Amino acid sequence: MGKSTLLRMIGGLQRPDSGAVVVAGHSLEKKTEKELWPVRMGIGMLFQNGALLDSMTVLENIGSPLREHTRMSSDEIRERVAAVLSSVGLDNVESLLPRHLSGGMLRRVAFARAIVREPDILLCDEPFSGLDPLNVTRIEELLMQLNRDLGLTVVVTSHHMASSLRMADQMILLRNHGCTAGTPEAFAASDDEQVTEFLGEDGRAYLARLRELQNGPTTGSRV
Amino acid sequence: MTGAIRDLGTRSTSLVEGLGRISNFGGALVASMLKPPSRFGFFVRALYDAGVLSVALVCLSGFTVGMVLGLQLYTTLARFGAEEGLGAVVGLSLIRELGPVLTGLLVTGRAGSAMTAEIGAMKATEQLDGLRMMAIDPIHFVAMPRAIALAISMPLLNALFITLSFAGAYAVGVSLQGLDGGVYLSGLENAVRFGEDVGQSLLKSCIFGILLGLIATYKGHTCAPDSAGVARATTSTVVTASVCILMADYMITALWGV
Known part of the structure; x- marks a missing residue:
């Protein structure tokens, strides 16, 4: 099973062949599409390519869940969309179509759509892929801010080890048969060859620097 | 021999399964029409895409078909001295056959294929999954307004096709071959019964529109989420809808004499 498949199962978009998927106390694997709606109301999802509706403007895209599920007026929706866009660092893009946005802007608009209804859980499928370092840092800060300020549970799938180690409270490494779970510190201390190989130079350098900041410079530091 | 029988069985089962799935989808489509909101904005946009953008093609084709008919029939009728017919x-x-069928086939190629490709591309780029994650029904949001737009635009395009065909036949029969214009128009007026012929022609094309709307949206929704899958679904829409229109034409004509 891949990372995206796992995330899609948490969102109820795919069913497992066996086993159970329990999200916020709801068992998803036997629910019909309609029964999944109340669960999905509490979940925001950021797809890898944004998945914005390309025939609709940024305002219409972000406003869609509000128009569908609330009684907010058009003016209230416009205000709410502007506020959410501002929180992701975008202004005056409401009238643009997705094809007029850069990769980083598209990802942030998709973020805005995912959080506009203030969900309890945010699922992010490869939020850093294809982005330049500046946008990676921006998205990273945004995710940590959402987790810190709104108390959102954020589940991120990523190959970007440095970002994952910086942000995560818990990490899961998916392997061919099973997985390894733990804190970033536990991963750093692991002797498992596959784990150290997967952390790579970036990850090891970050963890060494983190340890140095916590304990002071040590002899033999790789930083 | 055993393999051939097994193959036949597999194909039959998958055909029945396919019919079941499209029937389920059709049921969900009809149910979504009864649910608010009406999606009027999306419907108008789909009506423009399927209807207005097909007008030029339908007009040109209608006029050309009329010209060919005028030429062929005038020459044939003149042999029997019956050109006034x-x-x-x-x-x-x-009105009874060529208008609804040719319009159906033209709109299938022009608008039905585009609709499948659009919905298929939305599926391939996870836009439909994005809607599902926002607890929005993709059938209600995407398929329903487009299917209604096809069902409504088809009879209107059929009327346009027939009118332009009359003009094409008039241009050849009257202006080029020298038939009296009054004779052509009075023959047309006397032969065609408005309620029966015109009404039933519009009804027939409405049924073709419903069939095309169902097939085009179903194929888009169920295509494999990659570029090859979208291409296959688009081709399948054109082939399936064309065959269904021709078969439905025969059945409507045989059962109701329309």
Whole structure:
């Protein structure tokens, strides 16, 4: 099973062949599409390519869940969309179509759509892929801010080890048969060859620097 | 021999399964029409895409078909000294058969394929999954307004096709071959019964529109989420809808004499 498949199962978009998927106390694997709606109301999802509706403007895209599920007026929706866009660092893009946005802007608009209804859980499928370092840092800060300020549970799938180690409270490494779970510190201390190989130079350098900041410079530091 | 029988069984089972799935989808489509909101904005946009953008093609094709009919029928009728029957023959053949069927096939190629490709691309780029994650029904949001737009635009385009065909036949029969314009028009007026012929022609094309709307949206929703899958679904829409339109035409004609 891949990372995206796992995330899609948490969102109820795919069913497992066996086993159970329990999200916020709801068992998803036997629910019909309609029964999944109340669960999905509490979940925001950021797809890898944004998945914005390309025939609709940024305002219409972000406003869609509000128009569908609330009684907010058009003016209230416009205000709410502007506020959410501002929180992701975008202004005056409401009238643009997705094809007029850069990769980083598209990802942030998709973020805005995912959080506009203030969900309890945010699922992010490869939020850093294809982005330049500046946008990676921006998205990273945004995710940590959402987790810190709104108390959102954020589940991120990523190959970007440095970002994952910086942000995560818990990490899961998916392997061919099973997985390894733990804190970033536990991963750093692991002797498992596959784990150290997967952390790579970036990850090891970050963890060494983190340890140095916590304990002071040590002899033999790789930083 | 055993393999051939097994193959036949597998194909039959998958055909029945396919019919079941499209029936389920059709049921969900009809149910979504009864649910608010009406999606009027999306419907108008789909009506423009499927209807207005097909007008030029339908007009050009209609006028050309009329010209060909005028030429062929005038020459044939003139052999029997019955050229004054041109208006009646053109009128009945176009209104009862050629108009609805040719418009159906043209709109299938122009709008039905585009609709499948659009919905298929939305599926391939996870836009439909994005809607599902926002607890929005993709059938209600995407398929329903487009299917209604096709069902409504088809009879209107059919009327346009027939009108332009009359003009094409008039241009050839009257202006080029020298038939009296009054004779052509009176033959047309006397042969065609408005309630029966015109009404039933519009009803027939409405049924073709419903069939095309169902097939085009179903194929888009169920295609494999990659570029090859979208291409296959688009081709399948054109083939399936064309065959269904021709079969439905025969069945409607045989059962109701329309």
